[in-house]
Amino acid sequence: SRHQHNTTTSQKKFNIMTTTSLTLRLALRRSQHILKRRFITTSASFSSSASTAEAESLVDERNLLRFDTLASLQKNACQVFAQNELFGTYSEETKQFEWIDYAEFDKRVGKVRSVLIDLGVKEFDKVGIISNNRWEWAATAAACYSMKATLVPMYEAQLPKDWTYILNDSQCRALLCATPDVYHRAMQETVPSVPxxxxxxxxxxxxxxxxxxxxxxxxxxPSQENMPTADDLANLVYTSGTTGVPKGVELTHDNSVSNVMGVRTMVTNPTDFIRQSDRSLAFLPWAHSYGQTCELWCALAHGASMGICRGVPSILDDLQLVKPTTLFSVPTLYKRVYDGVNTLIQ
Known part of the structure; x- marks a missing residue:
């Protein structure tokens, strides 16, 4: 369905339901703690800074978080799981991953929303982001949703001509870049062509x-939230453009929320899909619907945490530091791991 506020473009955008891929839960049996988790009650243990009554009103009879948009998912999760660790980022100083909790993330989302407002972003506007996974990426996405704006994610590895096309096609009002290198390339080769x-x-x-x-x-x-409806546009995700120019795929809040709800049906007990004690290593790009839906939003909905991988060359080191209990990936990576283990055995 088309919404009146959607930008009319030369390329047809499709409002689709993303499909969910299977996740692989690592059997880390070297720790008795992991084995004992199987016998712990699945009732939600609230770490909220709000009252217990308030926190309990945000979960259903199965102790699953209530939400109908990505904005309410983020807001409710940060109340119910306030003291749980959420994002871990590698520190060059300590050579370890340093973590922020749900409550701190919620504060940062509010600040990012104010930053976007200061940049002139209004409801139904598009916000571009050129960045790999990082807490700022997630905070920007959540801030957009909380003011009825739409996120337009792009990749650092893309060519400036692709950024230019996507930003113009979506009519983005603001752009956030990850690194100085990305910023300067965008300013030199992209921004002058995006009025x-x-x-x-x-x-x-x-x-x-x-x-x-x-x-x-x-x-x-501080700024006021402007919460979206389920039918409002959450993300405008562009295809790679291998068969022509990139095409924008419209994903509403309902598209993503229904998928988060849907993956819970993969297991008999929905609280077992991802547990509060689970931790992932985030290396799949959140700019893609799979990584964003199945890892980022599913993890938040269940109070879990994720270490943000520094990049493919650092995956093995980061695995040892983060010690994930759950991984979200694609067959190619698992094939590499399988081949690597067999090579060592031989």
Whole structure:
């Protein structure tokens, strides 16, 4: 179905339901703790800073989180699982992953929403992001949803000409870039050709620069939420363009929420799909619907945590540091692991 606020473009956009792939739960039997988890009650143990009564009202009779949009999923999860660890980021100083909890993430979402408002973003506007997985990516997505804006994710590895096409086709109002390299390439080869853009920030820019995301976060004032409906557009995800120019795929909140609900039916007890004690290593891109739906939003809906992988070359090191109990991946990676183990055996 088409919404009046959707941008009319030269390319036909399809409103589709994404499909869910299977996940592989790692059998880490070296730890008795992992084995004992099987016998722990699946009732939700609320770590909320809100009252127990408030937290309990946010779950159903099966102790599953209630939500009807991605915005309410994020907001409710951050209340119910406030003290649970959520995102882990590798620190060059400590050589370890450092974690933020759900409550801290919720505060950052509010600040990012204020940053977007300061950039001129209004309801139904599009916000572009060129970034690999990081907490800022998730916070930007959640901030967009909480103000009825739409996220347009792109990849750092894409060519500037692809960024230019996607930003123009979607008529993005604001653009967030991950690194100084991405920012400068975008400013030189993309931004001058995108008249709809009103502001561009960089996550990793030095604090004293006028395009610093962290500085904008510090200046941001509190802002009011503008919660979406299930039919509002959440994400505009573009195809790779291998058969022509990239095509925008419209995903409403209902598209993503129904998939999060649907994957719970993969197991007899829905609370066993992902547990609060589970942890993943996030290396599949959240810019793709599989990684975003099955890992990011499913994990949040169940109070789990995820370490954010530094990149493919660091996967083995990050696996040892994060010690995930659950992985979301594609067959290619599992084939590499399988072949690698067989090579060592031989």
């Amino acid at each position: 709809s853009l009103q502001g561009v920030l960089c996550f990793d820019a030095e604090h004293d620069l006028d395009y610093s995301f962290s500085a904008a976060m510090e200046r941001a004032n």
